[in-house]
Every structure is written in structure tokens, then in C-alpha cells.
Amino acid sequence: MIFNIYLTNLLRALSLALELSDGGLSRHHWRTAMIADRIAMHIGLPHSERQTLLYAALLHDIGAAARWEERRNLYTHQPLPDLKHHAEAGYLLLKDSRHFGAMALPIRHHHDYWDGSAPSGLAGRDIPLLSRILCLADTVEVLLRDDVYILEQRDGVMARVAGERGTKFDPELVRALEELAQQECFWLDLSNPHYYSTFFQNTYSFGQVYLNIDDVLDVADIFATIIDRTSRYTARHSRSVTEVAAFLAEVKGYSESEVKMMRIAGLLHDLGKLTVPNAILEKPGRLTEQEFSIVKQHAYYSYRILNEIDGFNIIAEWAAFHHERLDGTGYPFRIGKSSLRLGSRIVAVADVFAALAEDRPYRAALGLAEIEGIMSRMVAEEKLDEDLVHDLFIHGELAVSLARGEKASKG
Ligand SMILES: [Fe+2]
Ligand SMILES: [Fe+2]
Ligand SMILES: [Fe+2]
Known part of the structure; x- marks a missing residue:
């Protein structure tokens, strides 16, 4: 591509x-x-x-x-x-x-x-x-x-x-x-x-x-490095999401170049985080309502910024709709299942999985069984795509090592 x-x-x-x-x-x-x-x-x-x-x-x-x-x-x-x-x-x-x-x-x-x-x-x-x-x-x-x-x-x-x-x-x-x-x-x-x-x-x-897809991956990688530096808790979050999302894309039969597009989306999904103060990203304990509303703007800016780039409209949707939920209760666009592409659902599932497998200021990384329990509940509440979550936990151990960077997916 x-x-x-x-x-x-x-x-x-x-x-x-x-x-x-x-x-x-x-x-x-x-x-x-x-x-x-x-x-x-x-x-x-x-x-x-x-x-x-x-x-x-x-x-x-x-x-x-x-x-x-x-x-x-x-x-x-x-x-x-x-x-x-x-x-x-x-x-x-x-x-x-x-x-x-x-x-x-x-x-x-x-x-x-x-x-x-x-x-x-x-x-x-x-x-x-x-x-x-x-x-x-x-x-x-x-x-x-x-x-x-x-x-x-x-x-x-x-x-x-x-x-x-x-x-x-x-x-x-x-x-x-x-x-x-x-x-x-x-x-x-x-x-x-x-x-x-x-x-x-x-x-x-x-x-x-003319940038080929590997050139764009190279650019996305530079920005992923900065995004992940915003907090020690997210030291490899963008890369974890990328590996898990690329793996799910492969499982779903995406072509080689589509898997690379998925990698770009994974690397840039939190681009808008650069507009959130570090003090909020690193705050131990619960965020106030006002702080959470500032956090929410990150997905908005990821979308608006990526969508300004020629040829990025699909990548922008895959990347920036990762906090949208099937029942329409996500943010910031409140898009429901009728408009959420499979690619956006993949990044959403990968993002939740990677986040639960990482330390946070207010809790340690969770084990596989706990992650599966939480994500199954999210499926039951119509937040995440059932098939994707199912596919992910068939390969649960692999997914954990992908998220931890111990293995890379092929694509
Ligand atoms: Fe300067
Ligand atoms: Fe996010
Ligand atoms: Fe300057």
C-alpha cells in the first residue's frame, strides 16, 4: 500500500x-x-x-x-x-x-x-x-x-x-x-x-x-514512543495494543497491508493523550469528574488529528474509536454497534486487554483469569464485541505475552 x-x-x-x-x-x-x-x-x-x-x-x-x-x-x-x-x-x-x-x-x-x-x-x-x-x-x-x-x-x-x-x-x-x-x-x-x-x-x-506503508509505520513508531513516555505506567501501552490488535486482525483474515494499517492505528490510538497533563495521567487513585472529562478529550484529538492526514480516514476510525462501546455509551462520539467497524472494535478489545494486563497508578497488573472475567462481563453488558473477545481468550496466554512484548505477532 x-x-x-x-x-x-x-x-x-x-x-x-x-x-x-x-x-x-x-x-x-x-x-x-x-x-x-x-x-x-x-x-x-x-x-x-x-x-x-x-x-x-x-x-x-x-x-x-x-x-x-x-x-x-x-x-x-x-x-x-x-x-x-x-x-x-x-x-x-x-x-x-x-x-x-x-x-x-x-x-x-x-x-x-x-x-x-x-x-x-x-x-x-x-x-x-x-x-x-x-x-x-x-x-x-x-x-x-x-x-x-x-x-x-x-x-x-x-x-x-x-x-x-x-x-x-x-x-x-x-x-x-x-x-x-x-x-x-x-x-x-x-x-x-x-x-x-x-x-x-x-x-x-x-x-x-510517496510514503509506503512501512514509512508510515516508521513515523507512527516515533509518535508511539512519545505517547508512551507521557506516563511510566504506559511505558509500552501503544506497542501492547498494537501487538494484540495486529494479532486479532490476522485471526480475522486481514491482508498483510491491512494488518500493517492496524499496527499504525494501534501505535497512534492514544495520540491525543499528549493533550492531557501528565499529573492527571499519573494520578494515583480515582480521577475527579473534571479530570476524567479532560482524559476523555484524548480520543477526540486522536480522531481529529489523524483524520486531517490524506488517506488516513480508515486508520483514524480504527484508532480513535477505541473508547466507543457497542451500546453507544463510550466516548467521545457515542457511536454504537451499527456504525462501529470491525477494525475499531479490534482496537477497543486490544486496548482494554492491554490496559488490564498493565500496572496502573491505582492497581497492579491483573492475571489472565481476572482479565477474562472483566472482559466477559463487558461483553454481557454489550460494551465489547463478543466474537473478538472469544477469539482473544482462545489464545489467552499468547495474548498476554504479546501485550508484554515477549512475543511479536507476525504482521
Ligand atoms: Fe525548543
Ligand atoms: Fe485511550
Ligand atoms: Fe519552540
Whole structure:
């Protein structure tokens, strides 16, 4: 199976999962990408480098995605956050990826200072140009406020930038930004959410990329790593769900490429968890009603984000409907059995199974007999698909070793 996809489309969607959220999504990565691209155009950066810069900007803080506090500090310029940790973590996440590898180095150095005073010790032109642009774009984005009219912010932002010319920032890039900053449209575009999609559509001229299904699996794997880092209790949850779901898909006669699609759905099913504070995910004991309502938004964001990617509509349904229940009492879409595809039911069964087989802040992992008891009750209450649960417990021991990562399913 081939995904004929604009890489911008894929990254623009996935970058939303990296945004800190107290009640919705911020746009730090999108707007950093817009600022960086305007600077790149202004200085006449070659097409291919402009492309890499855009992609790197869309993922630049990926190394901080799993820790809510770290992200908050970065996006709000708290005093002296540890800037090296997330830059290095982002580099390590991406460096071996076939399609994303080129973004690793620019991300590693995106908080280096022109004067060499950052921990890496690189200075001046030894810092990759794309990193220097990212550093400037990132700073401008963080300085922007939503509660002040954008053109009234211009002088203040530019004064801050000018104050760090030659220390933090490359002086030539500051000059380029000063030229750009004279255009009202530079600022108005940044504060106009309706313009964002036009911006991204214009960058589609960078061309379509053909990703085969293994490439997409590779991307999904990177995100699964971050998702699972959100809590020590879910250290391998995405992978457990993936193995169990792939196994059930095989049992149900899915083709080889469908099983791979199922793996992508399993790896990304909790993508929206990145919008839930770690303190809630790790809370020992019962969640309050308000905390639980925040947890519920994770499946919503998994769906909305995945559904933005061309060719992902089935994967989005399989992945994000994992908390829907046959009797319509699940969340967040409250879809009942008449509209729940087999693939979505598979991920739901795999998710419950994997969760019960894992430690949680409030209980230890359960044994097979206990898991079977709970899941049989869920079948009787019309929550989970009976045939799938039956199939799973025919191979109960195998399913446990799949969920624990002791065995991998074939597909
Ligand atoms: Fe950063
Ligand atoms: Fe940033
Ligand atoms: Fe979930």
C-alpha cells in the first residue's frame, strides 16, 4: 500500500499533537513554521532547504512533547528552562528515520546561541543555518500574545529581538526579520487562523512524497514512543495494543497491508493523550469528574488529528474509536454497534486487554483469569464485541505475552 501524501500535510497534522493545551490547541509549531518560512524566502534559501526547514519547524519541540511542564516552560518562555534536554531528545527521536532524519540536526541546535554561550558550545556559522532560523522564529512566536492587537506588539517584539542581535541571534537573520517586520501582512498573517491553511496549501508546491506503508509505520513508531513516555505506567501501552490488535486482525483474515494499517492505528490510538497533563495521567487513585472529562478529550484529538492526514480516514476510525462501546455509551462520539467497524472494535478489545494486563497508578497488573472475567462481563453488558473477545481468550496466554512484548505477532 502506498500513501501518496504531502509531507507537509502529515507533519502539520501530527504537530498539533505536540501543542500544550489547557482547553484546546495552541499553534506554536504552525506559527514557528510560518515565521521560519518567511525568513527563509526572504533570504533566498534554496527550495530543498526551505522544505527541510518547514518540516523541522513543525516538529522542533517534539523532544518535549511527553512532558507537560517542559512544554509549558518552552512555549511561555519561563525563566531559564532547560533548553538542551528537549533539543537533544528531539534529535535522538528523529535521527534514524528515513524521512525525518534530515530534520534531526536542525532540531538538535535550535537553541544554540550565536555567541557560543549555549551548552553545545557551537558558535556563529558553525551552528547549522536552519537551526539559527528556527531559533529566531521560535523566539518571535513565543513572544506573541493573543490578548494584545498584533500590530501593537510589533515594536516590542522587534526591540527584544534586536537586543539579542549577535548574542543569541545571527545578526544577518535579525536584519532580514527587520525588513520583513515592516510589512503589516507579516504580523496580520500570524494572528489570522483563517490564513493558516492557505499558508500550508501554498507549501504543497514542495511536492508530494510517496510514503509506503512501512514509512508510515516508521513515523507512527516515533509518535508511539512519545505517547508512551507521557506516563511510566504506559511505558509500552501503544506497542501492547498494537501487538494484540495486529494479532486479532490476522485471526480475522486481514491482508498483510491491512494488518500493517492496524499496527499504525494501534501505535497512534492514544495520540491525543499528549493533550492531557501528565499529573492527571499519573494520578494515583480515582480521577475527579473534571479530570476524567479532560482524559476523555484524548480520543477526540486522536480522531481529529489523524483524520486531517490524506488517506488516513480508515486508520483514524480504527484508532480513535477505541473508547466507543457497542451500546453507544463510550466516548467521545457515542457511536454504537451499527456504525462501529470491525477494525475499531479490534482496537477497543486490544486496548482494554492491554490496559488490564498493565500496572496502573491505582492497581497492579491483573492475571489472565481476572482479565477474562472483566472482559466477559463487558461483553454481557454489550460494551465489547463478543466474537473478538472469544477469539482473544482462545489464545489467552499468547495474548498476554504479546501485550508484554515477549512475543511479536507476525504482521
Ligand atoms: Fe525548543
Ligand atoms: Fe519552540
Ligand atoms: Fe485511550
